[in-house]
Amino acid sequence: MRKITVVVVGAGPAGMMAAIRAAQISSDVILIEKKPSLGNKLLLSGKGRCNLTNACELDLFLERFNNGQFLRDAFNKFFNRDLMDFFENRGLRLKVERQERVFPVTDNSSSILEVLKAELQKNKVRVITRNPVKEILVKDKLVKAVILSDQVSISADSVILTTGGVSYGFTGSSGEGLAMAKLFGHRIVDLKPGLVGLEVKQEYPKDLEGLTLKNIRLKFRSGKKEIVSEVGELLFTGFGISGPLVLSLSGKVADLLSAADEVYAEIDLKPGLTPEKLESRLIREFKIYPRKNLKNTLKELLPLKLIALFIKLTGINAEKKANQVTQSERQRMAHLFKNLRLDIKSTRPIEEAMVTRGGVSLKDINPKTMESRLIRGLYFAGEIIDIDADTGGFNLQAAFSTGYLAGENAASS
Ligand SMILES: Cc1cc2nc3c(=O)[nH]c(=O)nc-3n(C[C@H](O)[C@H](O)[C@H](O)COP(=O)(O)OP(=O)(O)OC[C@H]3O[C@@H](n4cnc5c(N)ncnc54)[C@H](O)[C@@H]3O)c2cc1C
Known part of the structure; x- marks a missing residue:
């Protein structure tokens, strides 16, 4: 034959x-x-x-x-x-x-x-x-x-x-x-x-470049559409965000981007805690160290590199002592823990995609x-x-x- x-x-x-x-x-x-x-x-x-x-x-x-x-x-x-x-x-x-x-x-x-x-x-x-x-x-x-x-x-x-x-x-x-x-x-x-990083409109990821957030949850929203990730890791890069959670959802986010003008991500920094539980946790921390600067009291809850930005985004004076933080400021902090927002500009180019x-x-x-x-x-x-x-x-x-x-x-x- x-x-x-x-x-x-x-x-x-x-x-x-x-x-x-x-x-x-x-x-x-x-x-x-x-x-x-x-x-x-x-x-x-x-x-x-x-x-x-x-x-x-x-x-x-x-x-x-x-x-x-x-x-x-x-x-x-x-x-x-x-x-x-x-x-x-x-x-x-x-x-x-x-x-x-x-x-x-x-x-x-x-x-x-x-x-x-x-x-x-x-x-x-x-x-x-x-x-x-x-x-x-x-x-x-x-x-x-x-x-x-x-x-x-x-x-x-x-x-x-x-x-x-x-x-x-x-x-x-x-x-x-x-x-x-x-x-x-x-x-x-x-x-x-597919499997590609996302560019965001905010400038601050540049300052956080290299920082990995572990055990967070990501939500992407566009109008009434919502994509929710599992709990996992996110990496800040010079252009925006990457890491396993972002890569996994990037294809779906690309589809949202091609269908809508506004797509944004919300990072839930504490997926295991409700805003109420977070507020109680803050009250507890502030009671233990009432004379500590706010930024120092957050060391237990956030990676060091993120603290200054976090306080800036809440609009609270970073030099405030823990016992000077008001109830509404605490609530703003609890809200931000659950909803750190990033506006998505685009995916990175296909040349950089893993697939x-x-x-x-x-x-x-x-x-x-x-x-x-x-x-x-x-x-x-x-x-x-x-x-x-x-x-x-x-x-x-x-x-x-x-x-x-x-x-x-x-x-x-
Ligand atoms: C950075 C990175 C990390 C990855 N990590 C993983 C991972 O850990 N696990 C996983 O499952 N997937 C991973 N992937 C995806 C995976 O590598 C690809 O899906 C896989 O390599 C595809 O295999 P392929 O053989 O189809 O094509 P390719 O691996 O792209 O191979 C195609 C080949 O064809 C050759 N070629 C092209 N045109 C011609 C031509 N005209 N004549 C002759 N030869 C030609 C090319 O030179 C190339 O050698 C990763 C991808 C990237 C970019």
Whole structure:
């Protein structure tokens, strides 16, 4: 039987897994990467530690996606336990951290990349680097070949496009695959930033840059619409706010911003306490130290870096002694603890997003195989597809799972 030639375009996690799986079935697999090295975004992932998946069960996992149902077949074929076994069976130990996030015990994403590279080699995948694919040749709606930037043509029975989204362009993900898919009539869902920081109108976050607020709750409001976060962490940055809670909700906030003029956030600094309980707490603190300056009495309740701003926003004289604070001033403080407001200007640009929302429309891809519904022999996997998820290892698992499914079908169809 003639062997099937599979060409995989883009060596991120989706492309490497697709090539490995295809090579387990066919002996002629070529992986083409435009950068000098493989997996550049993978190396940055999880702050260099690579949160490769999440150990939660399937239904919870799917809930963390936009368009999660599309991934059911891919996850049924190759899910989190399979991915963890893949690495552990090849000698890399993994650990599960808070919120079920999975990391290599080395705390170093390069250990993940090394296993993938060794597996590519073991399965005799031919790897071509520094040579972007410029064009895919199609005849009678059937894939025929790819053309590289040096005009070399490589014949192919199947092509898997795994060129990623459009953020962190310096890693190589710059949207070329999307343009190729569009040429053949695939619908491209508008590209927007996912998991990205938010710019605010107020100037004060600049003074708080680097400060992380732990155990707070965030609310985003626009007219009657309200998005409420879980309790978690927020980071002040030079432009506004970021950190896990902000990143997780940034997609929904982007939708609010495109539909309304006014979107604002309210930080609940003490989600466990009602305003009444907070006021009683303040009364207690002020009674214990009646002659202390107000700013010193707040050290128990707020991070040091936030105290001066907090008092300024209440309009109370910071030099007041605790026993001089009036009832209405106390109530203002209690209110501010629950509602520290920030007006949202915009999301940060897509280039800075951890993930691209939008991409090749799910309507044009068969979820059982990852094959295009328009061109036979053309497959998609990873972030190029219109799927994106929350932080926590979900995006990488989607890349690995869709890569695995596409690789298997591309090599056996
Ligand atoms: C800073 C950061 C941290 C992240 N951390 C995590 C995390 O901890 N956990 C998690 O689940 N997700 C994380 N993500 C998201 C995750 O890294 C991506 O979703 C994932 O890398 C997507 O994989 P991919 O293979 O689809 O695309 P990519 O990783 O983007 O790979 C695409 C590849 O295609 C190549 N390419 C592009 N065009 C061409 C062409 N024309 N010819 C040849 N090659 C081409 C590119 O050079 C690139 O190597 C993070 C993202 C960022 C930016």
